[in-house]
Amino acid sequence: MAIIIDGKLTATKYNNALKDSINEMVQKGNRQPKLVVIQIGSNEASSLYIRNKKRACENVGILFEHKVFEESVSESNLLDEINKLNNDESVDGFLVQLPLPKNIDEDKIINAISPSKDADGFCPITLGNVVLNKSKIFPGTPKGIIRLLDEYKIDVTGKKVVVVGRSNIVGKPISIMLTNLSATVTVCHSKTVDLKSETCKADILIVAIGSAKFIKEDFVKDGAIIIDVGTNKVDGKFCGDVDFESVKEKVSAITPVPGGVGPMTVNSLLENVFTLYKEKVGN
Numbered sequence: 001m002a003i004i005i006d007g008k009l010t011a012t013k014y015n016n017a018l019k020d021s022i023n024e025m026v027q028k029g030n031r032q033p034k035l036v037v038i039q040i041g042s043n044e045a046s047s048l049y050i051r052n053k054k055r056a057c058e059n060v061g062i063l064f065e066h067k068v069f070e071e072s073v074s075e076s077n078l079l080d081e082i083n084k085l086n087n088d089e090s091v092d093g094f095l096v097q098l099p100l101p102k103n104i105d106e107d108k109i110i111n112a113i114s115p116s117k118d119a120d121g122f123c124p125i126t127l128g129n130v131v132l133n134k135s136k137i138f139p140g141t142p143k144g145i146i147r148l149l150d151e152y153k154i155d156v157t158g159k160k161v162v163v164v165g166r167s168n169i170v171g172k173p174i175s176i177m178l179t180n181l182s183a184t185v186t187v188c189h190s191k192t193v194d195l196k197s198e199t200c201k202a203d204i205l206i207v208a209i210g211s212a213k214f215i216k217e218d219f220v221k222d223g224a225i226i227i228d229v230g231t232n233k234v235d236g237k238f239c240g241d242v243d244f245e246s247v248k249e250k251v252s253a254i255t256p257v258p259g260g261v262g263p264m265t266v267n268s269l270l271e272n273v274f275t276l277y278k279e280k281v282g283n
């Protein structure tokens with residue numbers, strides 16, 4: 001039976017350490033850090049994730065503001081709001097919850113976020129610095145995955161890592177961050193010719209495609225480590241991109257859904273806010 005990599009426990013541990021660091025800053029007379037989350041429309045999954053972010057912020061002592069816009073909001077109104085937040089000194093970081101309505105250009109919105117306020121780590125300057133291995137801010141899910149591997153003493157140096165999915169927020173940045181950590185990384189996607197032959201070579205398999213239980217036992221190598229980024233809802237219950245029941249006897253370690261990567265994503269967001277905050281208030 002595989003080791004279950006406990007993201008919930010690990011996130012709680014890091015959140016508690018962060019809470020202490022924030023407390024220390026406030027004891028020294030600094031203001032509290034502040035995060036603003038912009039939501040457009042009322043997508044059910046987004047509302048749930050935002051609730052989790054809010055709860056986590058309140059637990060560690062980060063002020064949280066939730067700004068909700070109608071589904072019909074114009075791109076220019078949204079850009080005005082982003083501009084206001086870029087210039088609001090009481091705000092350390094903000095993010096625009098994805099996905100956005102079809103009439104809004106996601107690139108344009110993310111591009112408008114100042115790198116000094118980029119809590120998600122999605123803006124082009126931040127991602128450029130990630131590529132160059134000189135960033136202090138990282139996209140939440142990739143950062144959370146690397147922390148989780150570290151917590152479980154899984155050294156990636158020289159390991160064969162296969163990433164399935166090439167999104168801007170998970171697949172691409174995690175493949176670059178692991179390359180910077182000296183892993184040998186293969187990125188697979190919908191046009192990969194023989195996916196199974198690639199995933200079966202992985203010492204560490206990271207799956208971020210958003211397709212419920214897509215990876216079955218015949219896609220994994222004996223003893224592999226599986227990181228499941230998927231958060232799919234099936235019959236009202238969360239499940240990952242990996243068929244947990246199918247692979248669990250074959251692999252050496254696996255992240256569950258829920259309770260795996262998700263809570264680490266939220267912890268990383270809070271860490272990013274604290275990093276941005278320290279750059280503003282000093283140490």
Ligand SMILES: Nc1nc(=O)c2c([nH]1)NC[C@@H]1CN(c3ccc(C(=O)N[C@@H](CCC(=O)O)C(=O)O)cc3)C=[N+]21
Binds near residue numbers: 098120238265
């Ligand atoms: N601008 C932006 N930034 C994001 O960081 C962002 C986004 N858009 N759009 C959607 C994805 C998805 N995401 C998750 C956050 C928390 C959980 C999470 O807390 N998951 C729990 C399950 C939920 C629960 O049980 O409460 C878990 O896996 O244990 C999952 C996924 C952030 N995302």
